[in-house]
Structures are given as structure tokens and as C-alpha cells.
Amino acid sequence: MQLFLWRKYLPWLQRNSAAKGTPHDYFSVFFKDSDNNRYILKDVQGLDNGQDGKLSLSSLYQSSDVDKKFVHVTDMETEIVHYKKNHTLRYKSIFQFVIDHTLKIITLKTQIARLKGRLVSGAKSDTETISRDRFNLLRLLVASYVNQRPSRASSGFSRDEMIALLYGTLWYKHIKNEAFRRKITLLLESLVISGDLTESQGNYYVQGQAITTLVEYEKEDRRVSQQQKMHKNIVRFMFVITVATLLIILVLLAMAGIVDLQVIWQKILQIKPVRFLLKFI
The missing domain is CATH 4.10.270 (Myosin, subunit A)
Structure with missing residues (x-):
């Protein structure tokens, strides 16, 4: 069943990837094998030929491409990320993606949650909103560190990686890209001052103080x-x-x-x- 769904939707995901250059609506597919190697989908070939199909994957650890047989896609941990205008949707399996692609259940749930958050934030003071943003960023960092996704290549987080995690890998093409950069920079510096993070060579690392x-x-x-x-x-x-x-x-x-x-x-x-x-x- 998984192979059938992958064969059907992988070409569509590839056509709607970051390669099309649309910063507000595109997909990325990540894989992690049993050796903890992490890849992002680059191209698909020959899926119409059954088991002879091939996946072209780019390594997240080094600048190299790897080819894997299509039938091995079920042997790897997968993550499908949908980058939208100001947020992302993440699917831990092809089943989740297909269900949401068909019924829009996760999309609707996310939109309702964002609307609720916007209404609540509008009723709060700026201080409360900044405090909640700081808390949400730290919680996201801790969760990403503990449950390292296939799209994560290391335990450290650069500023641009954090912006990409929140706003998509094409955030720099967004009209508010400078606002994204300044806000995340201030929040990260604040977390370093409080001891929740440490900074080394431009990367930020989660510390035990973050849990407290x-x-x-x-x-x-x-x-x-x-x-x-x-x-x-x-x-x-x-x-x-x-x-x-x-x-x-x-x-x-x-x-x-x-x-x-x-x-x-x-x-x-x-x-x-x-x-x-x-x-x-």
C-alpha cells in the first residue's frame, strides 16, 4: 500500500518542490535511513517501470547525491513538509499526507489553531505576545532536538535554519524576510542570555536550563x-x-x-x- 501511494504522489511532490521557486507554497520530502543518514528528495525516475524506479537524494550532511531504489523508500523514515506563506505543515508518513491532501483535515485544524492564536494574541499586550513567542521558539527547539526529524542534519541550529523551520526554506524571498530575521535574532540572543541556549560558531545548542x-x-x-x-x-x-x-x-x-x-x-x-x-x- 505504501509503495502504491509513494509511486502515485512522489512525482507530484517533486513537481511542487522548492525548485519551482514559489516561496509561499511548495513541498520538500526528507528521508532518514537506518545509519542515520539524512537526505532530501532531488528527483524521481522510472516510477512507471514498477520496481526499477530510482530516487535521487541529496545528502544533508555533505554536498553529494545518492541514488536509491524506489522499493527501499519504505525502509526509511520519511517526513513531508508543506511550506506555506507564514507556516509549515509536516507529515510523518505518506498516509498522513494523502489523507490531508484529499480531505484537508490537518490543514483545516492548523488554520483553526492559527486563527485562534491570532485572536488570542490580539487580545494580549505586546509583552505577553513576545513572551509567548519566546516560549514557543524554545519549546520548538527542544522538541526538534529530542525528536530529530529526517530534515535535521545536526543537533545545532543556525539562525537561518530556525527561520526556515518556522517560515520555510524560501523565507528569504518573502516580503517580510527582514522582519523574520530580526525577530528570530532577538529571541535567540535572549535565550542565550538566560542560559537556555549556547552559541558556538553561529550555531545554537539546547541546554538543560531550557527544560527548567x-x-x-x-x-x-x-x-x-x-x-x-x-x-x-x-x-x-x-x-x-x-x-x-x-x-x-x-x-x-x-x-x-x-x-x-x-x-x-x-x-x-x-x-x-x-x-x-x-x-x-
């Missing part, structure tokens, strides 16, 4: 979330108390003969939105 920072941030984030939840519950409780108090006052005034509840109710019903709502119900 992530744990502390998550604890603080949970505390803030609990406080916000408690505040919302207090506001709701006060609203209920206020409404209940007004109703009690109206009932007492009606019992004293000061107000006529029936007249008040008729006036309320004359309000068009209320009449519409009652008819709708």
Missing part, C-alpha cells in the same frame, strides 16, 4: 489561566446576584403596590427585539 524554563513558564501559564477562569466565574456570579436582586426588588415593589408588574411586562414585550426573540422561541 519551559516547566516554570507552563506553571505560570496554568496559574494565570486559573486566575482568569476564577475571575470569569466571579463576574458571572455577580451578574446572577445583580439580576436576582433586581427581580426581588421588583417583586417587593409590586407587593407594596408601587409598581404594576403586568404593565412593565407589556412594555417589555413592545420592544421589537424582545418580541422577535419570543416569537422565534
Whole structure:
């Protein structure tokens, strides 16, 4: 089944790779073999000839190309990356890619998450947004270090590699490329100052302090979330108390003969939105 899907979609992935020069919509296919050698797909040949097909792969460790038989594609760990305008979609298998390519489930889920994040960020202050960006970058670095993908060639991260990880390998063609560079540079320098990363010859390496920072941030984030939840519950409780108090006052005034509840109710019903709502119900 995997060979069938690879044979069907590999040519399409190659046609829509970075070679077409579109920075906002292209794919890259990475492979990792049992010897931990990592490659990126360069070309496919002869897939119509069954098992005689061949993959041309470029090594991520050195400037050389390697040819592998198509039938060996299932023996390697794979990663398909879809670089879009300001984010990436990653598929750990050909099955994930085919499902999303057909049904757009992962794409829709990602768009909803990005929209939610944009709305939440819009409601927060600039300080909170920068703090969250810093945390998200560090968490991404730790996750990439622990679960080194086939697209990663070393344990160190250069600034441009981090920008490519977040915005795609053709980020330098994007209209906001300078903004990407400045933002990531400042965040990386901040993480070096705090001891979460170390810098050596232009590469950044994750340190043990990063775990402590992530744990502390998550604890603080949970505390803030609990406080916000408690505040919302207090506001709701006060609203209920206020409404209940007004109703009690109206009932007492009606019992004293000061107000006529029936007249008040008729006036309320004359309000068009209320009449519409009652008819709708």
C-alpha cells in the first residue's frame, strides 16, 4: 500500500518542490535511513517501470547525491513538509499526507489553531505576545532536538535554519524576510542570555536550563489561566446576584403596590427585539 501511494504522489511532490521557486507554497520530502543518514528528495525516475524506479537524494550532511531504489523508500523514515506563506505543515508518513491532501483535515485544524492564536494574541499586550513567542521558539527547539526529524542534519541550529523551520526554506524571498530575521535574532540572543541556549560558531545548542524554563513558564501559564477562569466565574456570579436582586426588588415593589408588574411586562414585550426573540422561541 505504501509503495502504491509513494509511486502515485512522489512525482507530484517533486513537481511542487522548492525548485519551482514559489516561496509561499511548495513541498520538500526528507528521508532518514537506518545509519542515520539524512537526505532530501532531488528527483524521481522510472516510477512507471514498477520496481526499477530510482530516487535521487541529496545528502544533508555533505554536498553529494545518492541514488536509491524506489522499493527501499519504505525502509526509511520519511517526513513531508508543506511550506506555506507564514507556516509549515509536516507529515510523518505518506498516509498522513494523502489523507490531508484529499480531505484537508490537518490543514483545516492548523488554520483553526492559527486563527485562534491570532485572536488570542490580539487580545494580549505586546509583552505577553513576545513572551509567548519566546516560549514557543524554545519549546520548538527542544522538541526538534529530542525528536530529530529526517530534515535535521545536526543537533545545532543556525539562525537561518530556525527561520526556515518556522517560515520555510524560501523565507528569504518573502516580503517580510527582514522582519523574520530580526525577530528570530532577538529571541535567540535572549535565550542565550538566560542560559537556555549556547552559541558556538553561529550555531545554537539546547541546554538543560531550557527544560527548567519551559516547566516554570507552563506553571505560570496554568496559574494565570486559573486566575482568569476564577475571575470569569466571579463576574458571572455577580451578574446572577445583580439580576436576582433586581427581580426581588421588583417583586417587593409590586407587593407594596408601587409598581404594576403586568404593565412593565407589556412594555417589555413592545420592544421589537424582545418580541422577535419570543416569537422565534
